[in-house]
Amino acid sequence: xxxxxxxxxxxxxxxxxxxxxxxxxxxxxxxxxxxxxxxxxxxxxxxxxxxxxxxxxxxxxxxxxxxxxxxxxxxxxxxxxxxxxxxxxxxxxxxxxxxxxxxxxxxxxxxxxxxxxxxxxxxxxxxxxxxxxxxxxxxxxxxxxxxxxxxxxxxxxxxxxxxxxxxxxxxxxxxxxxxxxxxxxxxxxxxxxxxxxxxxxxxxxxxxxxxxxxxxxxxxxxxxxxxxxxxxxxxxxxxxxxxxxxxxxxxxxxxxxxxxxxxxxxxxxxxxxxxxxxxxxxxxxxxxxxxxxxxxxxxxxxxxxxxxxxxxxxxxxxxxxxxxxxxxxxxxxxxxxxxxxxxxxxxxxxxxxxxxxxxxxxxxxxxxxxx
Amino acid sequence: xxxxxxxxxxxxxxxxxxxxxxxxxxxxxxxxxxxxxxxxxxxxxxxxxxxxxxxxxxxxxxxxxxxxxxxxxxxxxxxxxxxxxxxxxxxxxxxxxxxxxxxxxxxxxxxxxxxxxxxxxxxxxxxxxxxxxxxxxxxxxxxxxxxxxxxxxxxxxxxxxxxxxxxxxxxxxxxxxxxxxxxxxxxxxxxxxxxxxxxxxxxxxxxxxxxxxxxxxxxxxxxxxxxxxxxxxxxxxxxxxxxxxxxxxxxxxxxxxxxxxxxxxxxxxxxxxxxxxxxxxxxxxxxxxxxxxxxxxxxxxxxxxxxxxxxxxxxxxxxxxxxxxxxxxxxxxxxxxxxxxxxxxxxxxxxxxxxxxxxxxxxxx
Numbered sequence: 218x219x220x221x222x223x224x225x226x227x228x229x230x231x232x233x234x235x236x237x238x239x240x241x242x243x244x245x246x247x248x249x250x251x252x253x254x255x256x257x258x259x260x261x262x263x264x265x266x267x268x269x270x271x272x273x274x275x276x277x278x279x280x281x282x283x284x285x286x287x288x289x290x291x292x293x294x295x296x297x298x299x300x301x302x303x304x305x306x307x308x309x310x311x312x313x314x315x316x317x318x319x320x321x322x323x324x325x326x327x328x329x330x331x332x333x334x335x336x337x338x339x340x341x342x343x344x345x346x347x348x349x350x351x352x353x354x355x356x357x358x359x360x361x362x363x364x365x366x367x368x369x370x371x372x373x374x375x376x377x378x379x380x381x382x383x384x385x386x387x388x389x390x391x392x393x394x395x396x397x398x399x400x401x402x403x404x405x406x407x408x409x410x411x412x413x414x415x416x417x418x419x420x421x422x423x424x425x426x427x428x429x430x431x432x433x434x435x436x437x438x439x440x441x442x443x444x445x446x447x448x449x450x451x452x453x454x455x456x457x458x459x460x461x462x463x464x465x466x467x468x469x470x471x472x473x474x475x476x477x478x479x480x481x482x483x484x485x486x487x488x489x490x491x492x493x494x495x496x497x498x499x500x501x502x503x504x505x506x507x508x509x510x511x512x513x514x515x516x517x518x519x520x521x522x523x524x525x526x527x528x529x530x531x532x533x534x535x536x537x538x539x540x541x542x543x544x545x546x547x548x549x550x551x552x553x554x555x556x557x558x559x560x561x562x563x564x565x566x567x568x569x570x571x572x573x574x575x576x577x578x579x580x581x582x583x584x585x586x587x588x
Numbered sequence: 589x590x591x592x593x594x595x596x597x598x599x600x601x602x603x604x605x606x607x608x609x610x611x612x613x614x615x616x617x618x619x620x621x622x623x624x625x626x627x628x629x630x631x632x633x634x635x636x637x638x639x640x641x642x643x644x645x646x647x648x649x650x651x652x653x654x655x656x657x658x659x660x661x662x663x664x665x666x667x668x669x670x671x672x673x674x675x676x677x678x679x680x681x682x683x684x685x686x687x688x689x690x691x692x693x694x695x696x697x698x699x700x701x702x703x704x705x706x707x708x709x710x711x712x713x714x715x716x717x718x719x720x721x722x723x724x725x726x727x728x729x730x731x732x733x734x735x736x737x738x739x740x741x742x743x744x745x746x747x748x749x750x751x752x753x754x755x756x757x758x759x760x761x762x763x764x765x766x767x768x769x770x771x772x773x774x775x776x777x778x779x780x781x782x783x784x785x786x787x788x789x790x791x792x793x794x795x796x797x798x799x800x801x802x803x804x805x806x807x808x809x810x811x812x813x814x815x816x817x818x819x820x821x822x823x824x825x826x827x828x829x830x831x832x833x834x835x836x837x838x839x840x841x842x843x844x845x846x847x848x849x850x851x852x853x854x855x856x857x858x859x860x861x862x863x864x865x866x867x868x869x870x871x872x873x874x875x876x877x878x879x880x881x882x883x884x885x886x887x888x889x890x891x892x893x894x895x896x897x898x899x900x901x902x903x904x905x906x907x908x909x910x911x912x913x914x915x916x917x918x919x920x921x922x923x924x925x926x927x928x929x930x931x932x933x934x935x936x937x938x939x940x941x942x943x944x945x946x947x948x949x950x951x952x953x
Binding site for chain 2: 267268269288289290294295296298299300302303304305306315316319320363367
């Protein structure tokens with residue numbers, strides 16, 4: 218049971234900076250997800266914590282202990298890899314017992330812990346098999362089991378679900394969440410899949426090009442993205458962005474994209490006092506755009522004339538790919554809101570749920586951020 | 589239509605392969621057959637005469653003096669005419685018979701021969717018995733004389749060869765596996781340079797090392813000992829062994845090793861518990877290479893063990909059979925086959941690894 222602290226951690230590979238001045242605190246028993254596009258340095262950050270890479274600058278603490286020079290085995294961590302990384306010539310039991318044997322744990326205790334972990338993961342009947350006789354999902358369970366039996370202070374996961382098929386991934390996702398609740402240990406989980414991040418995390422840290430963009434709860438990340446990148450990265454389908462200018466007067470402000478304009482509601486207007494004439498990036502999530510026939514009650518509706526480009530029926534909802542002038546965007550609408558390619562529809566935007574970013578400072582938080 | 593053509597193509601390919609294999613095998617088959625033929629047969633006819641074939645057989649023998657023939661002039665015999673020289677070559681009569689003068693002008697004889705089906709097998713296990721049992725053998729010639737043939741003690745040579753080949757295979761594998769792991773998975777300054785140096789040693793022909801090594805051994809008084817040849821073979825084999833094993837070991841999945849590190853394994857534990865068991869195909873394929881090479885080696889053995897007759901290895905013994913008794917072909921064929929049995933056994937017992945090991949690294953999974 219331990220907290221983890223990245224204190225100004227930088228990792229370079231030659232001239233490439235993989236992790237750039239990372240400051241991140243992870244509390245005891247927290248489930249933190251490091252998320253970002255591939256090659257952003259999230260895995261490197263995790264490997265530095267595991268001790269598989271030496272950091273170039275800064276320090277990493279597990280609990281109160283600086284672990285910069287502590288070898289992996291003495292860091293009290295366990296890691297689950299994307300490729301499972303099982304020992305192919307050992308049985309499942311031996312795979313799980315390997316770490317304990319190396320630590321000279323008494324045989325009876327090894328047996329008890331392995332059986333217990335196998336029971337938690339539902340792999341008791343597989344203990345005698347070799348990894349090659351197992352399916353992908355079963356292998357990943359064994360990898361989890363190998364981590365569990367060690368009873369480490371911190372669990373590290375490096376994209377553990379990426380090799381599984383879609384259905385199994387959803388299932389295993391829930392199991393890992395349950396496991397976290399059951400074990401009550403610090404979990405640090407790396408993924409490029411924002412859905413995994415949103416569904417599992419207590420807190421998400423979004424990384425891009427080695428730089429931490431934002432770390433917050435999933436809900437806050439969704440509602441108050443720190444910059445355009447985070448806004449676009451979190452949420453599926455991702456947020457629509459339009460280049461726009463703020464026009465009108467102090468009393469009656471508009472966000473003008475050139476093709477359509479949205480009247481700024483009173484609640485938002487107050488925070489845009491010096492906004493007139495500013496070039497902005499206007500963002501709205503697909504779920505805040507409605508089919509005219511099925512508009513939720515109580516929204517600040519703004520109509521936007523659009524043409525349907527592509528429709529994707531998902532069953533419980535429809536994704537509409539639309540064009541408004543030369544702006545393309547995606548709407549996620551009620552499944553009854555049928556539309557066909559080429560149809561002209563007056564889509565309804567919820568003008569209360571929008572983000573505005575300064576076009577000259579994309580790395581700055583939304584101009585609408587509270588406080 | 590297409591299926592048929594495809595089928596025909598496959599047959600052609602198989603046929604071509606079968607022919608190639610056959611051509612490739614002919615010398616060994618010949619050797620094998622010869623090793624089961626008796627001394628006389630080997631010396632008088634080729635191994636292929638075990639197949640049914642037509643050859644000249646004597647029908648009647650004519651004494652030219654009884655017929656009053658003069659060998660200095662053309663002669664009339666059995667309806668053909670020829671000089672002595674022509675008859676020596678053999679003159680064929682119109683009825684298919686051949687008239688041949690055997691021997692010299694004065695006391696020779698004339699044979700009337702006819703083509704008949706024949707099989708010259710002369711099957712015997714005597715060759716093997718003589719090679720392996722090391723006893724003297726009596727050999728009765730057709731004319732009733734008895735020749736005493738000294739046998740050959742091959743067993744001693746086989747044991748000497750084993751005593752050379754097994755350590756010469758195991759020692760370099762052990763060292764090379766450690767080295768390959770170090771080069772593949774450990775960080776130390778100069779790693780690349782050292783590895784390049786080791787691989788570069790592959791181009792050094794072992795012959796250039798023989799004389800310096802010999803004088804070096806002399807100062808250590810190692811010449812003519814097993815240790816000398818073990819070390820020599822280890823040194824000569826190490827570059828290739830390190831290179832082959834490095835290629836395999838460096839393709840083992842990194843995450844598996846990292847997992848072991850986190851599980852608490854040291855480099856040594858990882859080597860023993862993970863690398864060695866996972867590298868069995870590569871180790872086995874190199875073991876075959878090295879064993880065959882050492883077993884078949886003549887030069888290195890001759891130089892470092894040649895001075896000591898007690899340590900004569902199989903290849904030296906074989907050379908001895910030819911050299912000491914140039915005419916004892918029957919012993920050479922049997923000895924050659926005996927010397928092949930062990931390499932064949934090694935190869936077939938490890939061959940599934942051999943094929944896998946040669947492919948190692950080229951195909952994932």
